[in-house]
Amino acid sequence: MVQLTFSASEAERLAEQACRSAGANPATARSLATATVSAALHGRPEVGFPHLLQYLTGFRAGRLNGEAEPTLTHPLPAILHSDADGGTAQLGFDLAMPMLVASTRELGVSLFTQHNGFTTGELGYYVRRLAIEGLIALAVSNSPAVVAGTTGGKAVFGTNPMAFAAPLSDSHAPLVIDQASSATALVNLAEAADAGRRIPEGWALDAEGRPTTDATAALRGTLLAFGGTKGANVALMVECLAAGLSGASWSLDMADPQEGRRSVDAGMTIIAIQPRLIDEHFALRLSRQLDRLSAQGTYVPGRRPVHDNIREEEGVVIDTPVLEAIRRYLPGPE
Amino acid sequence: MVQLTFSASEAERLAEQACRSAGANPATARSLATATVSAALHGRPEVGFPHLLQYLTGFRAGRLNGEAEPTLTHPLPAILHSDADGGTAQLGFDLAMPMLVASTRELGVSLFTQHNGFTTGELGYYVRRLAIEGLIALAVSNSPAVVAGTTGGKAVFGTNPMAFAAPLSDSHAPLVIDQASSATALVNLAEAADAGRRIPEGWALDAEGRPTTDATAALRGTLLAFGGTKGANVALMVECLAAGLSGASWSLDMADPQEGRRSVDAGMTIIAIQPRLIDEHFALRLSRQLDRLSAQGTYVPGRRPVHDNIREEEGVVIDTPVLEAIRRYLPGPE
Known part of the structure; x- marks a missing residue:
């Protein structure tokens, strides 16, 4: 290409x-x-x-409000809540971030939660920025339902990603984990179907809700969460924090981000933590531990x-x- | 029996x-x-x-200090840190819980982190109690290394569980998720080996670090994280929060809770969130959503x-x- x-x-x-x-x-x-x-x-x-x-x-x-003016409220000292006004998730977060960082430094932990936004784009973006500020961050967001919670079940969860970052000794190369709760992305099913390849067990169900390794049948069916029930529980936890806490739509009720005029109403929640209170050398200690994990053959994500x-x-x-x-x-x- | x-x-x-x-x-x-x-x-x-x-x-x-007198410090308003004095994880948490609940109600979110404790026992216990107080809670803890982060790798993570709870409309029947980062428990390998059953792919490696479905070979080898790399990333996140933030030993360095006299030095971190600030009917709304998920055939854990x-x-x-x-x-x- x-x-x-x-x-x-x-x-x-x-x-x-x-x-x-x-x-x-x-x-x-x-x-x-x-x-x-x-x-x-x-x-x-x-x-x-x-x-x-x-x-x-x-x-x-018109399903994404380009003229959005997010409203930021501060119901309690460590909580920031944004109504994204039907606009991008990024704008609401950008407006809140200086307060989120200040509040986390002052109180030790703070939480940002947003409803009425578009899907978040790359979720790692938010936590990466907080890690560069020296904070640990955990972010979750929900999205339209494409993942079944149980074999035989209907799609009830979004790909519901979770991102996590922590500062390291090189403050511009944090640890970043960013992953969907689904076993795979739809695009991987499409690629396998085009190539006539079978897909691994545990990736998807067919249209009748049966486990399948046929990529074409999977495309007409439903994604599964990674790691079976445990991954579905992660998707449910993400749903509780991203949609439940923020007041956004559940994944089952979200509008399609690719069709129509209705606002998507995705939710996002981010917890930021000041790690230097307990160990002022947290970043250095974690860096050394990640070096050690890498030396033992363990894949460590992020860190670029x-x-x-x-x-x-x-x-x-x-x-x-x-x-x-x-x-x-x-x-x-x- | x-x-x-x-x-x-x-x-x-x-x-x-x-x-x-x-x-x-x-x-x-x-x-x-x-x-x-x-x-x-x-x-x-x-x-x-x-x-x-x-x-x-x-x-x-003597590896678990029965005479422990945990020291609770409060380095910033929303952070409670406990040195468990080599004793049980439960005692340190019990001493901190009233302050953790009060601080979460006052600030919106608060964090408890503890080092120098024994392994936590049932991790769901801690979050269940916070959910009964009307709070969302996420708890993580680490434990001696028995889980490989990568196929071919050595055991570097503990079973590193994660527990999550959220209050529901029946305040004494919260949503509770409580699961290890490992694909299975050692006891399940032992049972399969005794029964001569094969184990599913993705549960374990043999002593040479190769994937195996032979339960006996798995017992001489290493557990795997649930859901492949994504589950290993969850174990790593747990390690960062439970051991890194608290100042406890990494899973790789922990003493054996079943042998010897050396203190285990497990870590535990709990984040508590006040969910009623943004939606005063949070518990009712989540209850209805869980009812709906159940009706669609999705397994919803906890809630007893x-x-x-x-x-x-x-x-x-x-x-x-x-x-x-x-x-x-x-x-x-x-």
């Missing part, structure tokens, strides 16, 4: 202009462009520019250098079809 | 006397007896009276009536061999 490489600031400008043209106000466009480039540089590629298209079509169709100030030398790679689709949102030459 | 049924208060008296005779001070004995009966009534049976034996031998051998005041009519069933082993700790007739 043909790809083009942009500098990070060029890529950010491109994303911001596309958002503005699609109907986003300056704050929304800026916030989403930063998140998109961060995901492209530090997350999985598909949650960067390819995912931006879902936001752009959302702005145009993160650039909080986007730098020119970082290249953002965008596939040509994605780039063309994004450029269609830009205003033509006058 | 022959079993005897005791009233809850008889069972509690039995546990308390056995703890006292094994060397526990009154506060430790009382705290552990309450937890043991609660686990027997509300948790899995094996974490009740059968597990009490591990504490009793621990007191006798919990008796915070142990009542006479609740029967505690104890297997005769366990009962005899416990009674050996009691003083003989004068």
Whole structure:
């Protein structure tokens, strides 16, 4: 596939202009462009520019409020609650983040919870930023129901991701875990079906709710949670914290982020913890432990250098079809 | 197997006397007896009276400090830290719980973290009690390394359980999730080996670090995390929160709770959240959602009536061999 490489600031400008043209106000466009480039540089590629298209079509169709003005309330000292006003999850979080960081430093732990937002994009983005501030962070969000809680059951949970980050001795290379509660992503079923490959047991059910290893049958059926019942319990916990606590829609009730005009009403909850109170050398101690785990052959996720100030030398790679689709949102030459 | 049924208060008296005779001070004995009966009534049976034996031998051998006087500190308003003084995890938590509940109600979220404790017993016990107080709670604890983080890797994580509870409309029947990060318990490998049954893929590795479905080979090898890499990441997150944050030993460095005289130094961390700030009807809304999930065929864990005041009519069933082993700790007739 043909790809083009942009500098990070060029890529950010491109994303911001596309958002503005699609109907986003300056704050929304800026916030989403930063998140998109961060995901492209530090997350999985598909949650960067390819995912931006879902936001752009959302702005145009009106199911994502580009003019959103989130309302932040502070019902108790350690709790921040955001009504995202039907807009992006990122904007509500950006507005809250300075208070969340200050409150966590002052109290030791604080919680941000948001309803009435769009799906969160790369969930690792939020916790990565908090870890760069020296905080441990746990984030959860819910999304439209595509995962069955039990074999034979209907789809009741979203892919309901969980992200976790902790600061390490190199403060710009935190530990970052970011994973869905589903055993796999829909795109992996589609790829296996195209290639005529079977899928592992435990990934999906067919349309009748039976376990299947046939990728085509799985595409007409339902995803399963990772690790059977234990993973389904994780999806349920995410649902309680992301949707229950925030007041957002349950995954079963969410609107489709890709169709229609109805606001998605996804929820997101983030817990931030100050780890230096108990051990001022927490980051160093955890770094040494992760080195030791790696030396014993254990895979340790995350831990790549993160650039909080986007730098020119970082290249953002965008596939040509994605780039063309994004450029269609830009205003033509006058 | 022959079993005897005791009233809850008889069972509690039995546990308390056995703890006292094994060397526990009154506060430790009382705290552990309450937890043991609660686990027997509300948790899995094996974490009740059968597990009490591990504490009793621990007191006798000196690796579990029966004379513990935990030190509670309060470094920031929303953080409580306990040094369990080499004693039971339950006593440190009991001393902290009133402050944890008060602080969570006042600030919205609070965190308890403890090092230098014994393994936690039934982890659901802690979050169940907080849910009865109307709080959401997430608890994690670590334990000696028996779980490999990667196929081919060595055991680096404990069974590192996670427990989650949330209040429901019947305040004495909360939602409770309580599960290990390991795919299965060692006892299940032993049972399969005895019965000559094969074990499912993904449960364990053999002594050479290769995946195995042979239960006997698995017993000589290493457990795996549930759900592959995603479950191993959960075990790592638990390790960061339970051991890293608290200052306890990493699972790799913990002493054996069943052998020797060295203190175990397990860690435990609990986050408590006040859910009624954002939606005063949180418990009712979550109850209705769980009803709906159940109606769709989804298994919903927990949610059994919990008796915070142990009542006479609740029967505690104890297997005769366990009962005899416990009674050996009691003083003989004068």
